[in-house]
Amino acid sequence: MSIPASILSAFNLSDQAVFNPIGSGHIHQTFLVEDKKKYVLQRININVFTDPEAIATNNRIAADFLTVHHPEYLFLTALRDKNGNELVYAEDGFPWRLYPLIENTLTVDVLTSSQEAYEAAVGFARLAKNLNDVDCKLFKPTLDRFQDLGWRYKQFEDALAHARPEIVALAEEQINQAKFFHFLVEEYNSLIASRSLKERITHNDTKINNILFDKNTKKAVCVIDLDTLMPGYFIYDLGDMVRTCVSPVSEEEKDITKIAFRKEMYDAIIEGYLSEMNNYMSAEEKKAIPFAGKMMTYIMALRFLADFLRGNTYYHITYPDQNLVRARNQLTFLAILCKHT
Ligand code: GN1
Ligand code: MG
Numbered sequence: 001m002s003i004p005a006s007i008l009s010a011f012n013l014s015d016q017a018v019f020n021p022i023g024s025g026h027i028h029q030t031f032l033v034e035d036k037k038k039y040v041l042q043r044i045n046i047n048v049f050t051d052p053e054a055i056a057t058n059n060r061i062a063a064d065f066l067t068v069h070h071p072e073y074l075f076l077t078a079l080r081d082k083n084g085n086e087l088v089y090a091e092d093g094f095p096w097r098l099y100p101l102i103e104n105t106l107t108v109d110v111l112t113s114s115q116e117a118y119e120a121a122v123g124f125a126r127l128a129k130n131l132n133d134v135d136c137k138l139f140k141p142t143l144d145r146f147q148d149l150g151w152r153y154k155q156f157e158d159a160l161a162h163a164r165p166e167i168v169a170l171a172e173e174q175i176n177q178a179k180f181f182h183f184l185v186e187e188y189n190s191l192i193a194s195r196s197l198k199e200r201i202t203h204n205d206t207k208i209n210n211i212l213f214d215k216n217t218k219k220a221v222c223v224i225d226l227d228t229l230m231p232g233y234f235i236y237d238l239g240d241m242v243r244t245c246v247s248p249v250s251e252e253e254k255d256i257t258k259i260a261f262r263k264e265m266y267d268a269i270i271e272g273y274l275s276e277m278n279n280y281m282s283a284e285e286k287k288a289i290p291f292a293g294k295m296m297t298y299i300m301a302l303r304f305l306a307d308f309l310r311g312n313t314y315y316h317i318t319y320p321d322q323n324l325v326r327a328r329n330q331l332t333f334l335a336i337l338c339k340h341t
Pocket of ligand 1: 024026027028048204205225300
């Protein structure tokens with residue numbers, strides 16, 4: 001994909017600028033820009049995020065709050081174009097945004113030490129802690145019912161009801177497994193109905209490659225991918241960390257015999273998260289800690305499987321049954337997680 005000239009000009013990028021795709025996100029198009037300075041340029045996928053202005057507004061509210069209350073905290077904000085806009089629309093209607101590149105940092109897809117797991121959890125928990133007192137009502141959901149497990153289950157059932165028989169046949173084993181774990185939907189519904197979880201501003205996409213680590217110290221420097229920064233519950237953030245940090249292989253791994261429970265990683269995530277959030281969580285909330293990873297692993301299994309059944313309309317894929325592979329991976333990890341937590 002080439003970058004529209006109007007976008008280059010809006011952000012004052014020169015003719016000499018070099019663009020290369022980066023990142024492993026499934027939704028947007030992301031480029032590293034090397035010009036006089038280095039940047040990250042991103043085209044927002046408006047087929048997924050139909051209200052990109054809501055993302056920009058939520059991020060601005062958080063940034064303004066953090067500047068006043070936690071000025072020392074590094075919160076990544078988009079740069080403004082020459083007209084003062086954070087989102088710049090190309091002729092085709094897609095909005096683009098530009099971020100400064102944070103030098104000397106890296107992302108990882110699979111953690112190799114429990115120290116890294118601890119640091120990642122501290123990084124995501126610090127965002128939740130620093131936003132603990134912000135007014136949730138100021139934020140708009142950028143994706144409706146994004147983490148609503150009951151709704152995601154219904155979407156899976158709907159995808160199944162409309163799928164072609166040959167697609168259903170390919171996914172039979174995963175469909176049966178997905179149905180088997182339905183008890184987690186009941187557990188989720190009663191947890192939410194009990195009102196024991198505080199509504200907070202959560203990141204909602206805390207997979208391990210959404211945090212930047214310092215190349216040298218391996219400390220968490222800042223969180224990225226703030227598209228789903230919106231009202232939620234702590235289980236979403238803690239759960240997605242468990243989902244993506246505890247297994248020695250990522251959600252893309254085809255060989256399910258490599259999927260395992262790394263206790264040292266699990267413990268480090270909980271410890272890291274509580275090192276920041278302990279005083280901000282009620283005893284009732286803490287009781288929900290073991291549910292977090294199961295809930296988020298299940299929701300991703302359902303989402304990948306539903307997308308496969310629908311013909312892969314949501315997640316970017318590079319080979320035909322990639323979403324089925326991802327679903328199988330997540331269901332395998334879920335079964336393992338249920339034994340250990
Ligand atoms: C998507 O933006 P990206 O690719 O990191 C998805 C998350 C999933 C993740 C799984 C908006 O995240 O919810 O956990 O894929 N984001 C959206 O890899 O659907
Ligand atoms: Mg994302």
